[in-house]
Every structure is written in structure tokens, then in C-alpha cells.
Amino acid sequence: MKTSIKKTGVLLFLFYSLLSTAQPKDGVILGTIKGKIVDKNLNQPIPYATVVLTDVSEKIISGGISTENGDFLIADIPKGSYTLKIQFMGYTSYSRTIDISKTNKDIDIGIVTLDEEAESLDDVTIVAERTTIEQKIDRKVINVGKDLTTTGGTAAEIMNNIPSVNVDQDGNIALRGNQNVRILIDGKPTNISAAQLLKQIPSTSIKKVELITNPSAKYNPEGMSGIINIVLHKNSNMGFNGNLNLGVNFDKNARFNNSIDLNYRTGKVNIYGNYGTNITKNLNGGFVFREDDNSRQNFRFLDNNKSHLIKIGIDYYINERNTFSVYTNQNLFDGVTRGFTDVLFLNNDQDDLIQNLISDSDNLGGTYNLDYKHNFIKEGHNIELEVDFNDFESDSDDDFSFTGGNGTATAYNDLIGNNRTNTTINLDYVNPLSEKAKLELGYELRLRRTDNDYASTLFPNSNFTYDRDIHSIYATYGKNLEKWSYQIGTRVENYQVDATFIEKRSSQDDIIRKFEDDIFTIYPSAYISYTPGEKNSYQLSYSRRVDRPGLNQVNPIREWSVPRITSRGNQNLEPQFTNSIEANYTRKLQNGSITSGVFYRIINNEINQTLITDPIVPDGQILTFDNFDNNSAYGIEISGNYKATKWWSLNASFDLYGQTQKGIVNNISREVDAVIYNFRINNSLKATKNLTFQVFGFYRGPQDGVQFESKPFYFVNTGARYNFLDGKGTFSINYNDLFNTMRFRFESDVPFRQNGRFQGETQTVYLGLSYRFGSGKNKKLSRKRRDNNEKSGGGIL
Numbered sequence: 001m002k003t004s005i006k007k008t009g010v011l012l013f014l015f016y017s018l019l020s021t022a023q024p025k026d027g028v029i030l031g032t033i034k035g036k037i038v039d040k041n042l043n044q045p046i047p048y049a050t051v052v053l054t055d056v057s058e059k060i061i062s063g064g065i066s067t068e069n070g071d072f073l074i075a076d077i078p079k080g081s082y083t084l085k086i087q088f089m090g091y092t093s094y095s096r097t098i099d100i101s102k103t104n105k106d107i108d109i110g111i112v113t114l115d116e117e118a119e120s121l122d123d124v125t126i127v128a129e130r131t132t133i134e135q136k137i138d139r140k141v142i143n144v145g146k147d148l149t150t151t152g153g154t155a156a157e158i159m160n161n162i163p164s165v166n167v168d169q170d171g172n173i174a175l176r177g178n179q180n181v182r183i184l185i186d187g188k189p190t191n192i193s194a195a196q197l198l199k200q201i202p203s204t205s206i207k208k209v210e211l212i213t214n215p216s217a218k219y220n221p222e223g224m225s226g227i228i229n230i231v232l233h234k235n236s237n238m239g240f241n242g243n244l245n246l247g248v249n250f251d252k253n254a255r256f257n258n259s260i261d262l263n264y265r266t267g268k269v270n271i272y273g274n275y276g277t278n279i280t281k282n283l284n285g286g287f288v289f290r291e292d293d294n295s296r297q298n299f300r301f302l303d304n305n306k307s308h309l310i311k312i313g314i315d316y317y318i319n320e321r322n323t324f325s326v327y328t329n330q331n332l333f334d335g336v337t338r339g340f341t342d343v344l345f346l347n348n349d350q351d352d353l354i355q356n357l358i359s360d361s362d363n364l365g366g367t368y369n370l371d372y373k374h375n376f377i378k379e380g381h382n383i384e385l386e387v388d389f390n391d392f393e394s395d396s397d398d399d400f401s402f403t404g405g406n407g408t409a410t411a412y413n414d415l416i417g418n419n420r421t422n423t424t425i426n427l428d429y430v431n432p433l434s435e436k437a438k439l440e441l442g443y444e445l446r447l448r449r450t451d452n453d454y455a456s457t458l459f460p461n462s463n464f465t466y467d468r469d470i471h472s473i474y475a476t477y478g479k480n481l482e483k484w485s486y487q488i489g490t491r492v493e494n495y496q497v498d499a500t501f502i503e504k505r506s507s508q509d510d511i512i513r514k515f516e517d518d519i520f521t522i523y524p525s526a527y528i529s530y531t532p533g534e535k536n537s538y539q540l541s542y543s544r545r546v547d548r549p550g551l552n553q554v555n556p557i558r559e560w561s562v563p564r565i566t567s568r569g570n571q572n573l574e575p576q577f578t579n580s581i582e583a584n585y586t587r588k589l590q591n592g593s594i595t596s597g598v599f600y601r602i603i604n605n606e607i608n609q610t611l612i613t614d615p616i617v618p619d620g621q622i623l624t625f626d627n628f629d630n631n632s633a634y635g636i637e638i639s640g641n642y643k644a645t646k647w648w649s650l651n652a653s654f655d656l657y658g659q660t661q662k663g664i665v666n667n668i669s670r671e672v673d674a675v676i677y678n679f680r681i682n683n684s685l686k687a688t689k690n691l692t693f694q695v696f697g698f699y700r701g702p703q704d705g706v707q708f709e710s711k712p713f714y715f716v717n718t719g720a721r722y723n724f725l726d727g728k729g730t731f732s733i734n735y736n737d738l739f740n741t742m743r744f745r746f747e748s749d750v751p752f753r754q755n756g757r758f759q760g761e762t763q764t765v766y767l768g769l770s771y772r773f774g775s776g777k778n779k780k781l782s783r784k785r786r787d788n789n790e791k792s793g794g795g796i797l
Helices: 002-021 155-159 196-198
Strands: 029-037 050-054 061-067 071-078 082-087 094-100 108-113 132-135 140-143 165-167 174-177 181-186 208-214 226-232 239-250 255-268 271-288 295-316 322-343 352-373 384-405 412-431 436-455 462-481 486-503 511-530 534-545 560-562 566-567 574-590 591-602 609-615 621-627 631-643 650-667 668-686 691-700 713-724 729-735 744-748 754-759 765-774
Touching: 050 208, 050 729, 061 071, 071 082, 082 108, 155 208, 174 181, 174 226
Parallel strands: 029 108, 181 226, 566 621
Antiparallel strands: 029 071, 050 061, 050 082, 082 094, 132 140, 140 208, 165 174, 208 226, 239 255, 239 765, 255 271, 271 295, 271 754, 295 322, 322 352, 352 384, 384 412, 412 436, 436 462, 462 486, 486 511, 511 534, 534 574, 560 566, 574 591, 591 631, 609 621, 631 650, 650 668, 668 691, 691 713, 713 729, 729 765, 744 754
16 A cells, blocks of 8 residues: 555656646646655654645645655646645644746746644653633643542542533542533443443543533533543554553552553554553441431441453554544453441331341443544545444442341342443544535444343342434534634434333243333524634634433333432433523633633523332432423533642632522422532642642532432542653552531432432542653554433442
């Protein structure tokens, strides 16, 4: 293939040379343009770079590619004014205006130097000291620096440091105070729940986090509060290089997280791999006190988990026009949970009951991705086909035994098996109609197949299948008008669901419940931005979105159970729809920047957790999901970074969310006006060139809902990091939750008056070591970010 490209370049060069020596027609002026393209840093020729000549209407007049020596020649050019553009993957583009006339027809522009794109230089080999935030037209990008990767062992620790994002005690993630959010890894879906995923990804494997709070019609419309895309490091430097990260957290138990990134690039082939592992023991517990019968449930569990995250991929640069890549993510996770639930009846201790649990689970997930992209001659004009297959298998073996309770409780065993597959096919077309306008068209197919088996020695065996097909087409059009820019789009989707729940009975007919749905929906979006100067920018956007129930939200099979609370899904749960409008303002300062925003959402048929009385278990409760009435929400966000002195810099953010919730809980009509607010501040103090200290503080205010009132909490982290070996190595130490205040507390009066508290091992000491090796120039293949992740929707309280 390389030989054919060389021949093509030589033939083009000779062809244009021959044309330049031919005699023109009488009275017709024909000109030539020639030059040499060179790497600015290496001072070496760049072969096969694209050279395009356009007229004032941006119509392509002629073009070619540079030879092995970087030379190019465009001949037989009529008289007129033109724009010459030179492009090569991984480099900034070059352009200049050229006039062909009778007195200026043979033009030699000499040596053209191309510099690497700034984005290409931002890779695993260089991790910035400080985290930075970029406000783009459709998303906020948090480039993760060493000040965040040293805060702890997993992605969960990083997420609580990011504006607008919260992670609760069970690992459930919320964006702008709402857990209806899409979580992506490298823009791709995953069958693994967000809570489990955040515990498995090492913090040092994260390159950046993208918050897409009002996605355009191009993106999957699922997720009321938007999309969180976690981008992992991918090293694509020339030659062989990599990065090694080691870390350990200490509290009552030690937790180890390690990762290594390797890359080898030569010629047209880039091979890369990433391996991360977490070995954790985590003690967590709490209590729930019920006032109606003066009882208290105490929880104490020890999780012993091991996870392995593997990514291997190959990029093949066929030529400047065509690229092909393939990669796979493999996620292996197994864990054992041991613990007990102690139910104490303070008025009658003869009814006291202890439930012991031993849960053994094995999980295996894999993603397989193919991508082919063809670039047309015009810059930014391309078509891309991507196929993504994701499968997940999970098996758990749970043993329950009991002590006390007057001998009324019976020991039993649960076996639960889950098998899920997702297939996604995307075809995307991008056409820059001009330098100021762009059209995007696309088609997406999403197929989901789910099969869940439940076998129990005490309860009826059951099976739940859930199949879903979604066909989507979209179109967006955007244009820049000097200081103004806008983008409009529409996405049309057909959504089909076929679900069946079978409860098997030995002495009577099986109970069969079926659910089918077929919905055709339109999702419009619009953006407009105004940039009067370099220091100020304004943005206004609108989108319509949907939250389709996650698997655990509709799965009627028991997810978990303690003596007085059982968690399971609601098969009759319906989608919720959201109309969202938001405005953002960014101000660049001399030593920093400030970003502020407001949003307003109208939510139809809202999905939320609810506690209802158990019709079978006396005094029992079922934690499930239900649709509430139409609600509204609003929010204000302010974040900024500022370098106060040469040695002191800080990032801070404040976000406030208000929501009116209406619903019927346990046959009681309720309406609540809830206000949630959070404050974060991160101080970085540079003692020497290589030694930096850090102090991070977080406060979350109280949160009211139709059923629960969460109490406020705060925590403080402090630490230090030291760079050595000319910045190739970094040693870090961090003391998390300095005052041991990170705990979840709540009160509720429906269906019973109760209060509770939950806490894990949050007061930890983290030690980390990072070392990067190898060198080389970076020529990274840009990959599209997908957003068709599936949520699970489980969790406790």
C-alpha cells in the first residue's frame, strides 16, 4: 500500500510538471504554485500531505499531495484569486491567499512548516500539573491533571472533585443533582453499571472528563441531565513508550490500584494497550431506625473485590484519506461480600433477628469496536462507519442465614444470572459546506438483548427477558457569522420494546407478564453563541431528551434484600421526557477564567425511587421505581480557576439546583420544593519547582424529596506530590476525608417515620507513584465519542 501511495504521489508530481511545461492557449494565463512541506520541530519533510486550491466561492479548483521529499506542485491555474490549504493528520492546517496574474503566474512559496496540533500533544506522556476546564459549544471538558489523579485510587474519587458531578456512598453518579445521566467510556456504551465501573477504573487511567449537559440532535437523547464521557489515556507517540502507575489506599483495609499504558508506533501502524487493576477491601455499614415500632436495623458488610480492565487497539493509517482502527475493552470483575443485618426491636428483644450474607459474584464484560473513516479532499469533509458490540455476563451466588427471630426465618440460597448484549452501528457524514457552515447527517441502530434468570431455594424461580431496538436518523446544520454562531438539529427515533417476566410455580400455572411498546419520537436541538472578543463568550441552547427505564429499574427480579427492605424493579415503568434550556457565560481573566450558567428543565412523567409497603412480608418495605407527575427543575452553576501568585492557584465551583417534585407515595399525594447546593474548592500550593501541596474541600447542602430528606455533609482532603527525573516520575501522598465527616444521613416519613446513616472507608491515606518512559512525536488518530450507553438504574436509597 505504501508503494502505491508513493507511485500516486510521483505520478501526480510528474503529471503536474508536464502540465506546467505545456504551451497555453493564446490569451489564457496559466500559473503554477510549488513549495516544500516540512515538520516545524524535526525539520524533516512531510510526505503525502494534502494540498488544495479553492476559489473565492470555496470551490475546489485543483490539488494534490506532497511527494516523499515533501515537494508539491500545482499547475495549469487560471488567472484569479485563490486560497491554498495544506493539511496533514496530527498537524495544524496552513492556508494563505495567492493571486495569479500576468506578472505573477509562477509562484514558489518556499518551505511551509507545519506544527503539531495542541490536542495531539496532550497525551499520556505528559500529564499537566493542574486540572483545566474548557467550555465548548456543546460540552464542558475537564482535562484531568496530577492534582486530581493523586486524590485517590479510582474514578469515583475524581468525580466528586468535578463541578456539577456528585457520587453518593454507593457509587451512584449524579449530574446537576440528578442520577438520570449517561456514562460513557471513550465515548462508548458499557453494560456494566456506573457504580461498579467507577470503582474499577484507576484514577491514573483517566485523561479527561466531558460533561455534555445539553447534547445536540447528533447524540443519543437518553439521559435527562446529560452525558458524562470518561476518556481514558491512549498513547500514540512514535516509537515505543508508555506510562506506569502504582497506588495504594490505607484505612482499616488496604486497596491497591495499578495501571500501565504501552504504545508502539511505526510507519502507518499504531498499536496501543492499557491494563488497570484494582484489588480492594472495603468495610461499609450504617443503620435505619423506625419510630413506629421502635426498631433499628444495623448493617455491616466487607467487600473483597478484584477487577481487571484491559484495552488493546490498532490504528492503521492506510493513507491520508483513509483510516481503519479496531480495539477491544475487556473488563473482569469478581467479588465476595460478607456481612450481616442486625434487626433490633427495642421494645421486645425476643424478636431480634440477625441476617448473615455471603455473596459471591463473577462478572465479565467486553467491547469490540471497528471503525473506518474516509476523508474527502476538502478539509473536514468525511464519512465514517463504526460498529460496536458489547456483551456482559454476570453470575452471583448469595447465601442467607438467620439467627433469632423466634425461629421464623428460613435460610435460603439465591442464584442470579444475567446476560446482556448491545450492538450499535453508526454511519456519520460531515460536510463543511464552506469555511463557516457545516452539515452533519447520520444513522444509528441500537439492538439490546437481555436475559435474566433467578433461582431460589425459598422463593419462586423466575426469568426476565428484555429486548429493545432503536432506529435513529439525525441532521444538524451549523454556521459561523463573525462573532455569532448557531447550530440547529433534529433527531428522529423509533423505539421498540418486548419484555416478558415468567414466575415459575410448581403446583400451579406459571405467572406470565408481557410488556410491549412502540414509540416514534422527534428530538430537536438548537445552539447559539456570541463571542464579542477574546475575553467573553455567551451561549444559549435547547434540547429535548428522554430517560428510558434502565434494566434494573424494570427488572422485577429481586436485586438485593435485607430482612425488612427488598429492592426490585417496576416492569410497568414508562419513559420520562425532558425539555431543557440553558445559558452559559465564560470570562477569561489575566490569570484565570470564570464560567457561569443557568438552566431550566420541564420533566414529564418523572422516574424516581420510592419506598412502598411489602404486601407479603409483614412490616416490610420494597424499594423500587415509579413514575411521578410532571415536574420542573432549575439550576445555577459558577466555576473558575485563578492563579493568585506564582506559587498559589485555585479552582472553585458553586452549583445550586431547585426542583418541584409531585407524586403519589404509598397512596399519599405529596409535593415538595427541593433546593440542593454544593461547593468545592481546590487549592494548589507550589513550594518548589518539583514539590506541590494541595487542599480540597467539599460541602453538600441538605436535599429534600417527596420521600427522603438527605442531611448535609462535608469533607476535606489534603496531600502533596513530588516530581523527579526531570518530570518523568511523580510521587504523591494524600490524606482523604481529614475529619472523617463523609457520611450519608437521611430522614423519611413515608411509608414510615425513619432515619438512617451509611458510611464506608473514606478516611484513607493514598500513596502513588507514576513513571513515564519512551519518547517520540505524536500523531494521534481522532476517534468519535459515542453516547449510547445503557444505564442500570439500581442502587440503595
